Amino acid sequence: MTAPTTPPELVQLLTPEGERVEHPDYDIDLTAEEIRSLYRDLVLVRRVDLEAVALQRQGELGLWASLLGQEAAQVGSGRAMTDADMAFPTYREHGVAWCRGVDPLHLLGLFRGVNHGGWDPIEHNFHLYTIVIGSQTLHAVGYAMGIQRDGAEAASLVYFGDGATSQGDVNEAFIWASVFNAPVVFFCQNNQWAISEPLEKQSKIPLYKRASGFGFPGIRVDGNDVFACLAVTRAALRNAREGNGPTLVEAFTYRMGAHTTSDDPTRYRVADELEAWKLKDPIERVKAYLFRNQLADQEFFDKIEAEADQLGRDLRARCLALADPQPGAMFDHVYAEPHALVDEEREQFTTYMSGFEGAQ
C-alpha cells in the first residue's frame, strides 16, 4: 500500500495503475476470489454493452445508452447491495441490472421496442428503467419510507446522473429523505456530461457537497475504482439500514461513449479529454492489480474473455430471436382491473384486425 495519489476529497482505494491505496475512512477486505469475481462482472457488462451498441448499429435495436466507462461505478455499487435492498435505475444501469441477476436480454428488449422492460422488478429487487430524468429518486425514497414502516433491514439505492441533480424531483427527494430519515442511498454517477452539457451547466459546487445543505452526508468516490465504489456504497447502505438516514454518493466517472447511439459527442467535447480518461479505465486497473499481486494468471483472463465472447454471441442470437409482441398486447395491463373503454377498444381492434385474415 502507498499514500493516496488523489485529493483527499475523492475516495480511492485502487489507483488507475492498479495500486492499492489507503483511505482514512474507508477500506475493504476482499478475497482473491471476490476480486476475480468483480473483474469478471466488469468485463462481462462491458461486453454486453459493446454487443448492444453493435446491434443498434446493425438496426436490431432502436437505441442504446452505453455504460462504457461507468462499469466500476455500477458493479461496485451493485455488488454492495444485499438481496433485501432495492435498486432504482435510470436507463443506463446495465451493470447494476447484471448484479441484480436481470437477464441482459430484457434490457435489449426494451431498446428493441418489444416492451418497456420485461423483467420482474419484485423478483430482482431492481426497478424498471426510468427514462424521465430524476423521477425515480422519489420512488426510491417512498420505497425506503415503506421499509421504515415495515421495520425491515433494507435500504433503497437510487441511481441518477449529474444532469439529474438539477431536477426538482431530485431535490424534493433529498428533502423527503432527510426529514423522514429514510433508508436510502443516492448514487450519482457524475459522468461529466448531460448529453452535450458539461457539469458547469448544472452546478457551481462539487455535487457531493449539495448533500450538506439538505442535512445529510455527501461523499465523492472515484467512480472508476470498483473497490472504492463497493466500499463507500456498502458503508452508506449499512448506515441507512441501521437507521442513520440517507447518504449522497457522487461517483466521479466519465461517459466514454456517446449519450446514446443517437448522439455525436464530437460536436461538443474534445478528443484529449477522452484520451485522458482512457488512462483511468475501470477494468485495466483491476487487471493490473490481479496480475501484479499474482492473484490471477493469463489462463484466468483468457477464460473470462472467452466467457465474454460467448455471452455476446448468445445475447446476439437471443436478441435476433425476440419476436414482436402480438398487436393486441398493447391493450394488456393498462389497468389491473377490468376497464370498459380499454375492453371496448381491444374488441374493436380485434374485429378490425380479423378483417385482414386470409387476405393476400
Next chain:
Amino acid sequence: MTTLTLAKALNEGLRAAMDADSKVLVMGEDVGKLGGVFRVTDGLQKDFGEDRVIDTPLAESGIIGTAIGLALRGYRPVCEIQFDGFVFPAADQIITQLAKMPLRSLGKLKLPVVVRIPCGGGIGAVEHHSESPETYFTHTAGLRVVACSNPVDAYTMIQDAVRCDDPVVFFEPKRRYWDKADVEFGAPGLPLDRARVAREGDDVTLVAYGPMVKTCLEAAAAAEEDGRSVGVIDLRSLNPLDMPVVRDAVNRTGRCVVVHEAPVFNGLGGEIAARVTEQCFYRLEAPVLRVGGFSTPYPPSRLEDHYLPDLDRILEAVDRVFGY
C-alpha cells in the same frame, strides 16, 4: 343512518378504509394535525398515528413520487393535493410514472394510489383555487378518474377508490363539502365505474358530475314547473365513462345536454357528445349541447358566477335543445 356533510362522509370513508387495511396511508400537506384545509382528514392522525397519516413537505411532485414508492413496497397511499390548481407540479409523476408503470411492468406492478383533489369554483377563492383539471387526467391511459357529487357517494366511492388496484384520481367538489345527507355506514354503493341516474326524465337528459350534479337537479326541478321532464345523470366515473347508462337515457329522451365547470372546448362534454352521437344517432332529436366554463383562465371570484354554469344557463341550453 347518520347525517353527514360531504367532507365528513369522506372522512368516515377514509377512516373505514384505514380500519379495514393497515397498508392504507394518508399523506399530503397539512393532513395530519390540522386535518386538511377542508378537514377531510380531521382526526385521522390522532387515531392512526404519524406513520399512517403523514404531513409531507410542501411539494406536490414529492407527494405523488413518494406515494408511488410506498405503493411499490405494498402500501396503499391516499394523497391529498390541497387545491386543484396545485396539482400541476405533480403532473409528471401522475401522468408519466403513476399511470404507466403497471403497463410498463407487464402487469407485475400494481399502483393502488389515490390522488384526492378538491376541485371547482364557487367559493370566492383566489386564483388557482377553483379549477377543474379533470380532462388532463381523463386523457391519460392508466388512470381512473372519478368525481363524487354527494355525501352518500363520497362515503362509498373513497373506500372503493382505496380498494381499487389501479391509480385513481378522485375529484371532490369543494363547494359541496358542506352539503349534508343521510349516510348509512357499511352500506355498499354503486361500483366505482358506474354512472347513477340522479333523476329520471322523459324529455331531455342532463349529463353532469361533481359540483354540477346539484345544479342540474335544481335546473331539472325548475324545468318541471314549465312542464318539461328533465333527467339527470351523475357520471361518477369520468374514465371510464359508463356509456350504457347515458345511452339508455338519451335513447329515451332524444335530447342531451352535458354540463361541467371545466372549459367547454376540449372538455369531457365533447367526448360525451361524440359518443352519444355515435350510439344514439337515430334517436337524437337535436345535437348534443354543452354548457361549461369559457376559454378563459378561471376569472377573479367577483366574476365567477358569470363563468360557472348556473341554473339559468342550463335552462337556456335546455330551451335551445328543444329548438331543433
